[in-house]
Amino acid sequence: NLSTSLRKTLKKIANYPHIDKDVIREVIHDIQRALVMADVNVRMVRDITRRIEERALSERPEAGMSSKEHVIRIVYEELVHILGESKEVPLKKMNIMMVGLYGQGKTTTAGKLARYFQRKGMRVAMIAGDVHRPAAIDQLRQIAEKVNVPVYYDYDEKDAVKIVLGGLEEFKHEDIIIIDTAGRHALEDDLIDEMRCIFEAVNPDEKFLVLDATIGQQAGPQAKAFNDAVQVTGVVLTKLDGTAKGGGALSAVAATHAPIVFIGTGEHPDDLEHFDPPRFISRLLG
Amino acid sequence: KRLKFRVLNDVLSELEIILMESDVALPVVDEITAEVKSELEGVKLRRKEDVGEFIEASLKSAIRGVLTTNPVDFDDFIARHEKPVVLMFVGVNGTGKTTTIAKIVQYLKDRGYSSVIAASDTFRAGAIEQLGIHSARLGVKLIKHQAGGDPAAVAYDAVEHAKARHKDVVLIDTAGRMQTNKNLMDEMKKIKRVAKPHMMIYVGDSLAGNDAVEQASTFNEAVSITGAILCKIDSDARGGAALSIAHAVGKPILFVGTGQGYKDLVPFSADWMVNRLFG
Numbered sequence: 085n086l087s088t089s090l091r092k093t094l095k096k097i098a099n100y101p102h103i104d105k106d107v108i109r110e111v112i113h114d115i116q117r118a119l120v121m122a123d124v125n126v127r128m129v130r131d132i133t134r135r136i137e138e139r140a141l142s143e144r145p146e147a148g149m150s151s152k153e154h155v156i157r158i159v160y161e162e163l164v165h166i167l168g169e170s171k172e173v174p175l176k177k178m179n180i181m182m183v184g185l186y187g188q189g190k191t192t193t194a195g196k197l198a199r200y201f202q203r204k205g206m207r208v209a210m211i212a213g214d215v216h217r218p219a220a221i222d223q224l225r226q227i228a229e230k231v232n233v234p235v236y237y238d239y240d241e242k243d244a245v246k247i248v249l250g251g252l253e254e255f256k257h258e259d260i261i262i263i264d265t266a267g268r269h270a271l272e273d274d275l276i277d278e279m280r281c282i283f284e285a286v287n288p289d290e291k292f293l294v295l296d297a298t299i300g301q302q303a304g305p306q307a308k309a310f311n312d313a314v315q316v317t318g319v320v321l322t323k324l325d326g327t328a329k330g331g332g333a334l335s336a337v338a339a340t341h342a343p344i345v346f347i348g349t350g351e352h353p354d355d356l357e358h359f360d361p362p363r364f365i366s367r368l369l370g
Numbered sequence: 371k372r373l374k375f376r377v378l379n380d381v382l383s384e385l386e387i388i389l390m391e392s393d394v395a396l397p398v399v400d401e402i403t404a405e406v407k408s409e410l411e412g413v414k415l416r417r418k419e420d421v422g423e424f425i426e427a428s429l430k431s432a433i434r435g436v437l438t439t440n441p442v443d444f445d446d447f448i449a450r451h452e453k454p455v456v457l458m459f460v461g462v463n464g465t466g467k468t469t470t471i472a473k474i475v476q477y478l479k480d481r482g483y484s485s486v487i488a489a490s491d492t493f494r495a496g497a498i499e500q501l502g503i504h505s506a507r508l509g510v511k512l513i514k515h516q517a518g519g520d521p522a523a524v525a526y527d528a529v530e531h532a533k534a535r536h537k538d539v540v541l542i543d544t545a546g547r548m549q550t551n552k553n554l555m556d557e558m559k560k561i562k563r564v565a566k567p568h569m570m571i572y573v574g575d576s577l578a579g580n581d582a583v584e585q586a587s588t589f590n591e592a593v594s595i596t597g598a599i600l601c602k603i604d605s606d607a608r609g610g611a612a613l614s615i616a617h618a619v620g621k622p623i624l625f626v627g628t629g630q631g632y633k634d635l636v637p638f639s640a641d642w643m644v645n646r647l648f649g
């Protein structure tokens with residue numbers, strides 16, 4: 085009868101995707117602010133925003149989606165695209181070189197990775213390649229003892245390459261060798277050279293850039309400098325047990341073309357998790 | 371001519387981007403530009419060219435205002451205060467607290483003051499050894515207990531030692547901690563209760579972005595900060611975190627860390643920061 089068919093028609097119309105431009109602009113504005121507050125690079129936010137707006141206004145929303153949900157879905161896709169292919173670190177014989185800025189968590193993460201691979205049944209060893217920081221060797225030795233992994237060190241050797249080569253020789257029968265290196269930043273030519281020398285002498289299978297989730301707009305430029313020197317193969321984002329959103333990681337991924345492989349969620353050897361893009365993105369968008 | 375709303379907004383947007391790209395937290399950028407807008411409301415200018423300069427001048431003055439609130443003259447404070455003066459250093463993980471303490475000891479040495487360091491980071495691997503190396507190089511006494519010991523007890527012992535041996539300054543190193551960790555924030559409050567520091571110094575990282583506000587605010591609520599020291603400015607970070615922190619807690623930035631050496635500590639100045647932000 086007429087009332088049933090009218091009701092059917094009204095229902096169909098209600099489900100037609102319609103685009104409310106004002107709502108879209110408002111949602112995009114909120115997302116833009118959220119991304120900036122999450123420490124995503126400002127220029128990247130502008131680029132992302134432009135793409136989202138173009139897509140939101142030109143693409144049809146999926147059936148039943150509100151204008152707001154339509155935008156969020158597009159934002160999600162754009163961010164997943166920037167994060168790139170996720171990667172499972174292979175369980176094979178390899179050397180892993182830890183690099184990064186001062187105080188990001190390289191040494192602590194080395195211990196976490198040691199425990200991670202050991203629990204997977206691999207034989208793990210570590211090399212104390214930081215010859216600069218006071219008591220860096222003591223720090224790594226105490227961590228190594230805690231995770232029950234051997235560590236190679238030399239209190240008197242100031243040549244980092246010599247130490248690393250010595251450690252690789254000593255541990256050539258181990259499966260996973262984790263090489264800790266000193267903190268450094270892009271403007272320190274001598275330290276960037278040191279890092280490049282270690283890289284060229286050893287040619288490590290993996291080069292993990294350890295990045296603090298609280299880092300701001302310097303993430304991109306610094307990651308690029310590290311990548312130019314050693315071709316980063318993975319990013320570890322640390323200190324996500326705090327309130328920082330870690331937007332700098334997007335710039336690091338974009339600069340290195342390397343995926344985020346792990347996240348750090350605390351100070352203990354167990355505080356290492358696999359990177360989970362949906363969780364990261366929802367945290368980013370607040 | 372009156373400052374046209376559209377022109378004002380365009381110029382302000384440009385300046386906002388400069389601030390955001392310099393790591394000034396977004397809420398702080400909002401407040402500063404709102405302040406500039408209200409100051410420039412209906413202002414009359416003589417020439418068209420004045421507009422951009424006028425807005426920028428107003429912005430710089432607003433920024434200077436944030437950076438010069440509740441000023442503390444560190445040298446004067448140390449000079450006048452009854453000895454031993456107790457300084458406690460706090461902040462999140464890896465910002466540069468321990469290295470900064472070494473630099474402050476050097477700074478005090480250069481001015482004729484004697485120091486005692488309290489190794490109140492009893493948790494982190496190698497923390498006590500790290501201070502052991504610094505104190506040996508600087509020729510100052512380090513008060514330490516065994517790893518895993520009570521941080522407050524170490525601080526207490528250091529203050530007692532300084533009183534007994536007539537040392538001028540006690541510097542308490544504490545473990546890095548996330549402001550979200552209630553147990554660690556309580557531990558920090560306990561160290562403060564026991565050691566009764568005269569200065570609570572928040573050590574921040576110049577590389578930090580928007581989270582600097584949340585971190586500093588929470589620390590300030592917990593232990594009331596006297597002033598902040600911002601490290602690693604030599605990494606080319608513009609250091610807008612200085613503005614974020616100063617705005618969030620209403621306290622001054624005392625020094626900036628410019629490297630890993632003992633002399634790499636520079637007294638902070640608002641003019642220096644403004645020039646750094648605007649090239």
Ligand SMILES: Nc1nc2c(ncn2[C@@H]2O[C@H](COP(=O)(O)OP(=O)(O)OP(=O)(O)O)[C@@H](O)[C@H]2O)c(=O)[nH]1
Binds near residue numbers: 186192323350463
């Ligand atoms: N809360 C928290 N703290 C962390 C995490 N990762 C590292 N830390 C802490 O951050 C601080 C710095 O860690 P380190 O491992 O010494 O950093 P680093 O990169 O080796 O430092 P440098 O060698 O000096 O460049 C320490 O207090 C660690 O315990 C994390 O995921 N969460």
Ligand SMILES: Nc1nc2c(ncn2[C@@H]2O[C@H](COP(=O)(O)OP(=O)(O)OP(=O)(O)O)[C@@H](O)[C@H]2O)c(=O)[nH]1
Binds near residue numbers: 470604
């Ligand atoms: N380039 C540079 N490096 C710095 C500066 N301040 C500290 N560092 C380095 O940053 C790293 C961490 O410094 P620490 O003094 O151990 O930091 P912390 O806050 O005591 O760390 P936790 O106790 O683990 O929380 C070390 O490698 C220092 O040498 C600075 O102003 N410039």
Ligand SMILES: [Mg+2]
Binds near residue numbers: 217
């Ligand atoms: Mg280290």
Ligand SMILES: [Mg+2]
Binds near residue numbers: 467491544546
């Ligand atoms: Mg420390």
